[in-house]
Amino acid sequence: AQTVTQSQPEMSVQEAETVTLSCTYDTSESDYYLFWYKQPPSRQMILVIRQEAYKQQNATENRFSVNFQKAAKSFSLKISDSQLGDAAMYFCAYSYGGATNKLIFGTGTLLAVQP
């Protein structure tokens, strides 16, 4: 069974600094997708970034980038130039695609941004 592990329950970063959130996963599939979702206090989950496993190039979205290590089954999120609005719970998620979009989530990392 696929699993997603986030070993950092909480992280803190100074405004304008860089922070990296860790995620590891386990799967026997060769093609799959990985995601980072953000959940602010409003509770509404928002997709931050997506990585297709068949792509070697790491995905980037403005200040957000990932370090995808397929062999190590590692998928970390780097947030550059952290802003107060980045404070939220971040969830790493996995999907093997297929007929459904079912996502398997990690337990989340609560990120605090200090002014």
Place this chain on the structure above:
Amino acid sequence: GAGVSQSPSNKVTEKGKDVELRCDPISGHTALYWYRQSLGQGLEFLIYFQGNSAPDKSGLPSDRFSAERTGGSVSTLTIQRTQQEDSAVYLCASSLTPRDQPGELFFGEGSRLTVL
């Protein structure tokens, strides 16, 4: 609507009562998902709808939980004879056909259920 809408936002009920949680997905989204988020936990998959059928209901924790979707749109999650361990935030999400947008789910703000 512009986004996924869920109601009620908050629900407090007594143990043993039945509750219904409603989800109105984004117009045109054929796929609909229910997840449960308990305090300190990640999101636990409950059920997936494609149109009005539910090809994957593997996450429903017991037969007290059921869900339906009508007209390929609104979905209702029903919990019968609620227990205190049912207390959680129930999140609904919708998406286009999975083949078109793998993994990109649009979530509602959730319904927070508290069972006393």
